[in-house]
Amino acid sequence: MKKHFNIIIAGAGGIAEAVSLILAEWSDVTPTLYIGDRSFLKAKKVAKWVEEGTTKPCTIKAFNLDEKELTEEMIAIFQQGDIILDCLPGSASPRIAQFAKDFKLHYANLTEYVAETEEIIALSKNADTGFLLQTGLAPGYINLLAHELFRKFCNDYKVNSVHTLEFKVGALTKHAVAPHYYGFTWSPVGVATEYLKATVVLRDYVKTTLPSLSERAEIIIDGITYEEDLTSGGGADLPHALSGKVCRLDYKTLRYPGHYAWIEKQIKKIDVAASKIKELQYKMQEVIPHIEDDQIVLYAAIQGRDIEGVLRRREIAKTILPQKIGNHLLRAIQTTTAAPLAQAAQLLLEGKHRGVLLQSHIDSAAFLNGFFVSRVYGKL
Numbered sequence: 001m002k003k004h005f006n007i008i009i010a011g012a013g014g015i016a017e018a019v020s021l022i023l024a025e026w027s028d029v030t031p032t033l034y035i036g037d038r039s040f041l042k043a044k045k046v047a048k049w050v051e052e053g054t055t056k057p058c059t060i061k062a063f064n065l066d067e068k069e070l071t072e073e074m075i076a077i078f079q080q081g082d083i084i085l086d087c088l089p090g091s092a093s094p095r096i097a098q099f100a101k102d103f104k105l106h107y108a109n110l111t112e113y114v115a116e117t118e119e120i121i122a123l124s125k126n127a128d129t130g131f132l133l134q135t136g137l138a139p140g141y142i143n144l145l146a147h148e149l150f151r152k153f154c155n156d157y158k159v160n161s162v163h164t165l166e167f168k169v170g171a172l173t174k175h176a177v178a179p180h181y182y183g184f185t186w187s188p189v190g191v192a193t194e195y196l197k198a199t200v201v202l203r204d205y206v207k208t209t210l211p212s213l214s215e216r217a218e219i220i221i222d223g224i225t226y227e228e229d230l231t232s233g234g235g236a237d238l239p240h241a242l243s244g245k246v247c248r249l250d251y252k253t254l255r256y257p258g259h260y261a262w263i264e265k266q267i268k269k270i271d272v273a274a275s276k277i278k279e280l281q282y283k284m285q286e287v288i289p290h291i292e293d294d295q296i297v298l299y300a301a302i303q304g305r306d307i308e309g310v311l312r313r314r315e316i317a318k319t320i321l322p323q324k325i326g327n328h329l330l331r332a333i334q335t336t337t338a339a340p341l342a343q344a345a346q347l348l349l350e351g352k353h354r355g356v357l358l359q360s361h362i363d364s365a366a367f368l369n370g371f372f373v374s375r376v377y378g379k380l
Helices: 014-026 040-053 072-080 090-102 114-123 141-157 188-196 259-268 276-287 332-349 364-368 371-377
Strands: 006-010 032-037 060-064 083-086 106-109 130-132 162-173 199-203 206-210 217-221 224-230 246-255 294-305 311-320 323-325 328-330 355-357
Touching: 006 014, 006 072, 014 032, 014 040, 014 323, 014 328, 014 332, 014 371, 032 040, 032 072, 040 060, 040 328, 060 072, 072 090, 083 090, 083 332, 090 106, 090 114, 090 130, 106 332, 130 332, 141 162, 141 246, 141 294, 141 311, 141 332, 141 364, 188 259, 188 276, 217 294, 224 259, 259 276, 294 332, 311 332, 311 371, 323 332, 328 332, 332 364, 332 371, 364 371
Parallel strands: 006 032, 006 083, 032 060, 083 106, 106 130, 130 355, 162 246
Antiparallel strands: 162 294, 199 206, 199 246, 217 224, 224 246, 294 311, 323 328
16 A cells, blocks of 8 residues: 555454554554454554554554443544454444444455355445445455356356356365365354355355355365365355346355364254354364464366357466464464455555445456455565
């Protein structure tokens, strides 16, 4: 970013850390950062961590983001801000988005939660500022990559529709052990949620809803065998935007073989009356460790016939590893999620956007080759 901005970051977790450091270290003009969390101590800890991690002078202020009240401190900071980057759990996103609307701030978030996204779409319709939603890794980068594949395929082969558009992401450890064949690299509640909530897909060109974990298959990427299955939220708005143009479209999550079978066993043990998401989260956390040394594996492919009837397929696969930014080594899940969020901030702050911006509304080629995104993912 080439001008000075006041950027408010809601949350003090791993992605808040990463986007704060990326903005401090990589912006042409270093912004002033306000880091807010319900725990002031956590916010203060992140602010100190970023100050120690950046090689540039940067003003970083921690504040208490109260869960229930709109405090005088919050009002003062919102009045000074230019944008809110929402790194809180998806359940909190409508409240933060409402603050953005009320104080005429731009807003960007990461959540894959469908109901909360629809709520923000409704509240942002008559907003004076831009609301860019679901702009992390998945949903986020992977949707733009898939949309760009579709655009180029149709342009190059002079067609208006294709048979298959598939896109997949795995936030994985480098090794996996029985019985779960997994390690947490991000939020356990996020994992449980995407496994249990329904997913939106295209089947026979029509948008429809399917249960998550209902279409398991094997896939080989760069010579390594993974399992893929439907999970919630990763499709963003592409099923709506490409309805009638793609016969089969879906987002799937990549895992090592054996993981999904173990998950199915845990789900079957949950009492019918129980909160399934909380119970699955608890069962996973009992035995699955958190692992720092991670990798992101992503894959997108499109298949269809060209204007002469020849069957064509295009594929893109990437593996992203941890990356040093400033004085800190960030995990792959941090950089791949935070870089698109930083790119979203630049798009909103340097543009004239009003109301909601979904993945299909964005110039995918420009975003994918943007300054922040390309330094993590490479050029398209």
